[in-house]
Amino acid sequence: xxxxxxxxxxxxxxxxxxxxxxxxxxxxxxxxxxxxxxxxxxxxxxxxxxxxxxxxxxxxxxxxxxxxxxxxxxxxxxxxxxxxxxxxxxxxxxxxxxxxxxxxxxxxxxxxxxxxxxxxxxxxxxxxxxxxxxxxxxxxxxxxxxxxxxxxxxxxxxxxxxxxxxxxxxxxxxxxxxxxxxxxxxxxxxxxxxxxxxxxxxxxxxxxxxxxxxxxxxxxxxxxxxxxxxxxxxxxxxxxxxxxxxxxxxxxxxxxxxxxxxxxxxxxxxxxxxxxxxxxxxxxxxxxxxxxxxxxxxxxxxxxxxxxxxxxxxxxxxxxxxxxxxxxxxxxxxxxxxxxxxxxxxxxxxxxxxxxxxxxxxxxxxxxxxxxxxxxxxxxxxxxxxxxxxxxxxxxxxxxxxxxxxxxxxxxxxxxxxxxxxxxxxxxxxxxxx
Numbered sequence: 001x002x003x004x005x006x007x008x009x010x011x012x013x014x015x016x017x018x019x020x021x022x023x024x025x026x027x028x029x030x031x032x033x034x035x036x037x038x039x040x041x042x043x044x045x046x047x048x049x050x051x052x053x054x055x056x057x058x059x060x061x062x063x064x065x066x067x068x069x070x071x072x073x074x075x076x077x078x079x080x081x082x083x084x085x086x087x088x089x090x091x092x093x094x095x096x097x098x099x100x101x102x103x104x105x106x107x108x109x110x111x112x113x114x115x116x117x118x119x120x121x122x123x124x125x126x127x128x129x130x131x132x133x134x135x136x137x138x139x140x141x142x143x144x145x146x147x148x149x150x151x152x153x154x155x156x157x158x159x160x161x162x163x164x165x166x167x168x169x170x171x172x173x174x175x176x177x178x179x180x181x182x183x184x185x186x187x188x189x190x191x192x193x194x195x196x197x198x199x200x201x202x203x204x205x206x207x208x209x210x211x212x213x214x215x216x217x218x219x220x221x222x223x224x225x226x227x228x229x230x231x232x233x234x235x236x237x238x239x240x241x242x243x244x245x246x247x248x249x250x251x252x253x254x255x256x257x258x259x260x261x262x263x264x265x266x267x268x269x270x271x272x273x274x275x276x277x278x279x280x281x282x283x284x285x286x287x288x289x290x291x292x293x294x295x296x297x298x299x300x301x302x303x304x305x306x307x308x309x310x311x312x313x314x315x316x317x318x319x320x321x322x323x324x325x326x327x328x329x330x331x332x333x334x335x336x337x338x339x340x341x342x343x344x345x346x347x348x349x350x351x352x353x354x355x356x357x358x359x360x361x362x363x364x365x366x367x368x369x370x371x372x373x374x375x376x377x378x379x380x381x382x383x384x385x386x387x388x389x390x391x392x393x394x395x396x397x398x399x400x401x402x403x404x405x406x407x408x409x410x411x412x413x414x415x416x417x418x419x420x421x422x423x424x425x426x427x428x429x430x431x432x433x434x
Contacts, residue, residue: 010041017054020108022081023117024057031085031094035060035074035101038083057081062101074101080108082117090121091248091266093212093233099127102143114147121248123211123233125167144168145186148209149177152192174200181206191216191234197224203241210234213250213266242277250287258306267297276305286315286336294318296337301329304346313353322347322365331355333371340367381407 012027024042026033039060046057058081062074082105085096098116103126105115116124126146141162149165150156156172163169165180170192177189178200188207194217205228210216213235220226220238227241235250244260251262253269261280268287273279288295296316299308304325310317314334320341326348331338333353340349345363350370357369386399389412396412399405 007040008037009044010037013038013041013045015042015045015051015057017051020080021078021105021113022054022057024078024081024083026083026085026096028086028088032097032099033083034099035076035103037100038098038103039074039076055079076101076103078103078105078115081105082113082115084117084119085122085124087120088122092214093121093123093248095123095125095211097125097127102140104143116146123209127168142184145184147186148188148190149181149184149186150190150192151177151195153195154193156192174198178202191218194218197221197226197238199223201225202229203227205229207232208234213248270298270300272300272302273306273308274302278307278309281308281310281313283312284310285313286317288316296339301327301344301347319344319349340365 010030010033012030013033014025014027016023016025024038039058042058045051046054056079058076058078060074060076083098083103088094103115105113107113116126118124124146126143144163144166146167148167150167150170151172151174152170153172156170157164158172158176160176160179160183165171165177167190170190171177171180174195174197181187181189187205188209191208191210193211194215196219198221201224203225207230208218210218210231210233213233216233217235217237218231220236220240222239225241226244228243229241230245230247231249232247233249235252236246236254237252239255240257240260242258242260244257245263246260246265247263248265249262250266251268251271253271255272256274257271257279258274258277261282262284263282265284266287267284286296288297296318298318298320300320301308301322303321303323305327307327308319308329308331310329310331312332312334314336316337316339317331318339318341319329320343322344324346326346328348328350330350330352333351333355335354337356337358338351339358340361342360342362344361344365344367346365348366348368350368351357351374352370354373355371356373357367357371359367359369361367381400382398385401385407386403388397388399389395390397391412394412395409397409398407400407
């Protein structure tokens, strides 16, 4: 007689029944869930009175005994539902795990979908069951990849036969990994150790996800075609191609940044903007303190023909090498410093937000300082700097801090005592003087 199994109902599982697909959340700080525990917990939550009117959220098969020591592996199917681990605060990613069986999902139309919903700063590893089963073998093999072909140059091995390319048995080279991805219809790669990309064509638009920006550095050789590719959670050096998207990365001296976009990334060194296209940066920051001039990453604009769009930058940022043209760029700061080098001799740059602006530009360059700091400085100069009024010409001149360079010149409105009690009120003052 077989013993009765202990039922485990976890308290760290929450379900949002109102969404479609429904979201099953493993609450922080929990970092793992077994298929058996998930089965037991969902069975209990489904049976509660407040959930009884909702359609079933899962079905489970397996555990049938084949003999005294062997049973069929457990497979859970989520029904119009996905599982997620609660988002972590970052910036480091936390590895979380689903194990003890096979997990699949069907959407509201019974179409197979990835059962895992992504959340911030979590990396989900799934360990599938290899126990005897009546399920389709090809489908089980596909589940073990968890949507990624794994590459580990240090600890992987060559070959394309299953299970090569899974997380437990990673490839040690890009060529085999690419073959496996094409054979199994996969677009994404998991990069486990640092490596160099050379001589491969990934221009179909693949996604590369690193284990950590601290442990994985990817060097991009110019010979690699990575147009349309996305990179996430790694340190990147080398030469990009067109329409690349980079998320949660560290960039070190990257060349040919064009089109695409960079999101939530740490920036170091010199970034070369090339390609006669718009380079877009969202919620990025400098790795340096920015307290001293030169202590920040540099954006090299490549001479002419390039546009830079920066939204939500934090820290210092330098701009150099604009030799000709009328290209327009904009930099929106959370807080920081913008320094325009003397090699910025053309183009138009708008700077907004909370930042200090150092303008060493030359030639026909136009630097529009619309920052909060800039507006405050203008008010201070207008109030306290050297000022000369000329009643004969009707002008007032305010000087820079050096008492020599003219800051602003405007119309003068004096009363009979040669004072300016209403200076700055313009039309209203003229009306009151008549």
